[in-house]
Amino acid sequence: xxxxxxxxxxxxxxxxxxxxxxxxxxxxxxxxxxxxxxxxxxxxxxxxxxxxxxxxxxxxxxxxxxxxxxxxxxxxxxxxxxxxxxxxxxxxxxxxxxxxxxxxxxxxxxxxxxxxxxxxxxxxxxxxxxxxxxxxxxxxxxxxxxxxxxxxxxxxxxxxxxxxxxxxxxxxxxxxxxxxxxxxxxxxxxxxxxxxxxxxxxxxxxxxxxxxxxxxxxxxxxxxxxxxxxxxxxxxxxxxxxxxxxxxxxxxxxxxxxxxxxxxxxxxxxxxxxxxxxxxxx
Ligand SMILES: C[S@@+](CC[C@H](N)C(=O)[O-])C[C@H]1O[C@@H](n2cnc3c(N)ncnc32)[C@H](O)[C@@H]1O
Numbered sequence: 001x002x003x004x005x006x007x008x009x010x011x012x013x014x015x016x017x018x019x020x021x022x023x024x025x026x027x028x029x030x031x032x033x034x035x036x037x038x039x040x041x042x043x044x045x046x047x048x049x050x051x052x053x054x055x056x057x058x059x060x061x062x063x064x065x066x067x068x069x070x071x072x073x074x075x076x077x078x079x080x081x082x083x084x085x086x087x088x089x090x091x092x093x094x095x096x097x098x099x100x101x102x103x104x105x106x107x108x109x110x111x112x113x114x115x116x117x118x119x120x121x122x123x124x125x126x127x128x129x130x131x132x133x134x135x136x137x138x139x140x141x142x143x144x145x146x147x148x149x150x151x152x153x154x155x156x157x158x159x160x161x162x163x164x165x166x167x168x169x170x171x172x173x174x175x176x177x178x179x180x181x182x183x184x185x186x187x188x189x190x191x192x193x194x195x196x197x198x199x200x201x202x203x204x205x206x207x208x209x210x211x212x213x214x215x216x217x218x219x220x221x222x223x224x225x226x227x228x229x230x231x232x233x234x235x236x237x238x239x240x241x242x243x244x245x246x247x248x249x250x251x252x253x254x255x256x257x258x259x260x261x262x263x264x265x266x267x268x269x270x271x272x273x274x275x276x277x278x279x280x281x282x
Contacts, residue, residue, distance in 0.1 A: 019054035049113030053081030123194030196280030
């Protein structure tokens, strides 16, 4: 049982809800432009480091003929994904030693995983399990834009909570989080150095602005709730005498954000995520 990521780094709901928004069907065309996968083909797709499974769930909707397998080494993520994402086979395992035969897949894909896995193994294992001519898709988060609504600014209760904890930097280093970061230029170069050809790059820009009229009320409220749930999950993941007050403060401020949204009083808070996508062929 390995639950290091979900217990110490990012919780299940934090990853699931944020990715469910980023991989909403509204944004499919942006991904599709770079993936260049025929929607009607019976692809065998492997997702590496799938977390709670939101990207695999989207792939299942977007490529209905595909057979999708998704792997992660965190047991909590795999248990959640098995329960909530239909149509995908979830496997607990290590990206450094993929438990699959050579040349078993047409496509491998990952989202925000490359920077945590030693590059020779990360690319090498994907090359091994890809068929000749198979496609490797590597999605990587880049610096985005975040602008908070006044009613969502960090409260005194949250400050007291976070100030009561030791800095998390040491823990992230201990678990090897982001040990292999690559710049926008290094990422495609690394893919080429590890034997992939026809490498191309592109970017998906996902604008999550609840007050923008282009979004339905359901999606706008999901954006607001995503912020609430990830704040609550972060607070509940550690014990502190300040936790209860921080939880109450978070709930109060997000209740107020929802009230303003429902009353049509716009805040224009926004989170724009930029995902670099690199595509290479074996
Ligand atoms: C930033 S999270 C991204 C999860 C998921 N791709 C998403 O976007 O929601 C990184 C994921 O990589 C997984 N991971 C890191 N190293 C791994 C390894 N060697 N083998 C398998 N999974 C790994 C972690 O467990 C975690 O789920």
